[in-house]
Amino acid sequence: MSGSRAAASAADYAEARARLASVPSVALLDGPTPVQEMPRLRAALGGGPRLLVKRDDAIPFGFGGNKVRKLELAGAAAVAAGAGTLVTVGGIQSNHARATAATATRLGLRCLILANGERPRKLTGNALLNDLLGADIEYIASRNERETAMRAAMERLRRAGRAPFEIPLGMSTPLGALGFARAIGEMVAQRTVPDVIVHASSSGGTQAGLVAGCTLYGLPTRVIGVSPDDPAPSIQSKIRTIIAGAGTLLGLEGDAFAAACPVVVEDGFIGEGYGVPSAESTEAQHLVARTEALFVDHAYTAKALGAMIAWVRSGRFRNSETVLFWHTGGQAGLLA
DSSP states (O other), X not given: OTTOOSOOOHHHHHHHHHHHHXXXXXXOSOSOOOEEEOHHHHHHTTSOSEEEXXXXXXXXXXXXXXXXXXXXXXXXXXXXXXXSEEEEEEETTOHHHHHHHHHHHHHTXXXXXXXXXXXXXXXXXXXXXXXXXTOEEEEESOGGGHXXXXXXXXXXXXXXXXXXXXXXXXXXXXXXXXXXXXXXXXXXXXXXXXXXXXXXOSSSHHHHHHHHHHHHTTXXXXXXXXXXSXXXXXXXXXXXXXXXXXXXXXXSOHHHHHHTSOOEEEOXXXXXXXXXXXXXXXXXXXXXXXXXXXXXXXXXXXXXXXXXXXXXXXXXXXXXXXXXXXXXXXXXXXXX
């Protein structure tokens, strides 16, 4: 396939799945995450499609969440490179930064987090967990300074002999996306093939992996990402770039693979901005807690669930369909 723009065949995809299974990883997940019915939520919505939830919030390691799947592969790459310190960026309450700090601890490495914002007077939520995990935190003024701060920190740590290994924002890279392509295989092994997957989509790596996995496994599942922050075209562009890179890692022609993967992002549920609750997200947060004892965070999962609930009510999905909400975690943010 390399160098050709021809569409991949079933044999090409079978070979790519074999390569996917052989990508080195460290064991953080401790088994598949549950797929559960949400009958009480469905009843509260007056019926509609069958509703399922994939519980990545229930991953035991490091307070769980979708980043753990990506960090299994990134952690293996760091160990292979002889890393001494994992370096990443994110907000003060970043789920990704907390998962990176936990991964570093599990692997016996140091962790440096470049957090945009001011040090809080009291550590709560993910900031508290980062401190408990022993991560080093450096505060930077804004999101716009992340790239410059990362380059400076990497150089400083190299000079100090600390063998830094960069973990990009959200681990939304082709390698990280392979963690979620594997997750689709996990879902298939659980004998679950929904008509639709709904999830929160921001830096693009999770959706890239889900879409790539559905294509590799030949599933008819429609993947709908719900943006909590950026316009849909921006996220879609990132996702397609990540999918192309993931395809190349699996021996496929990257651009042709990306073209074969439908990318759908909805940005109508952002509300007043990132991390700001909306009427839909607040209702979703209370409704799913009181019907299914599930907890979704303000920044990401509540907005995605709010979108799914609105679409069930509006009849976007047929009653005969199965809709799976992929819970990507973030519950520590509720305690911030």
